[in-house]
Amino acid sequence: MKRSFTFLGTGTSQGIPVIGCDCEVCHAKDPKDTRLRSAGLVTIGNKNIVIDTGPDFRQQMLTQKVKSIEAILFTHEHNDHIIGLDDIRPFYFRQKKDVPVYGLERVLSEVKNRFDYFFKEKPYPGVPRILLNPIKKEDSLSIAGQSIQPIEVRHGQLPILGYRFDNLVYITDAKTISDDQLKKIINCDILILNALHHFKHHSHLNLEEAIEFVNAVNPKKAWFTHMSHMMGKHSNISKSLPSHIQFAYDGLIIDF
Ligand SMILES: [Zn+2]
Ligand SMILES: [Zn+2]
Ligand SMILES: [Zn+2]
Secondary structure, three states: OOEEEEEEEOEOOOOEOOOOOOOOOOOOOOHHHOEOEOEEEEEEOOEEEEEOOOOOHHHHHHHOOOOOOOEEEOOOOOHHHHOOHHHHHHHHHHHOOOEEEEEOHHHHHHHHHHOHHHOOOOOOOOOOOEEEEEOOOOOOEEEOOEEEEEEEEEEOOEEEEEEEEOOEEEOOOOOEOOHHHHHOOOOOOEEEEEOOOOOOOOOOOOHHHHHHHHHHHOOOEEEEEOEOHHHOOHHHHHHHOOOOEEEOOOOOEEEO
8 A cells, every 4th residue: 555754844833934034044935945834644545644733734734635634643742733733623524523633641631721622511613523542652553554653752851752654753853762762763764853953952953963863763764854944945954964864845755
């Protein structure tokens, strides 16, 4: 069965262009320098699994012409990864069943807080319903026949999840990983990983650290995501990377 990963967005929390910013990246004409908030779409045959529903979720679903969703996997509860969840309404109305969402218990209780109106006994008509599926880093899931393994990484102090889909691993907002979690992804074929910019950051890998992380995992191919405008223009910075590592861009589709 055909399987693909689509980069729905590859930008950090403010997106690129940043509102009101005069830098050369925010004014670049190259479409690869426009980045919506980071999210992914895993397609197995005609089934879709969405990773994160940030503020650009609606635009991302329209651009990719997504017609149905099997499940949503959350990496963590920051707004740039969950706040677009209300826009699952068209899927909920069409599919006529609660949309299954997966994430750490803490993350799902945050989702419940921020979207408390989904859970009212007598909700306002038109509110979407979701089915909360708390998961742990040890769990192994199967959605649409695809096995999925959560991977725990640290986002500063915060434990959050990445996901392994056989030979493809998606990790965003990581700063560190423990040795036992690293073992779960070592030598994978495709590693998608966050790389913020060139400077030190308390909760995100910068470019240098992201390259070290890739070297520790030793994948055949790595793609960077969750980039800041301070990373520089795609065409300029791409030249600085070794051939097996590349900067991803919105709309890029890779088969796995
Ligand atoms: Zn983020
Ligand atoms: Zn800028
Ligand atoms: Zn975050």
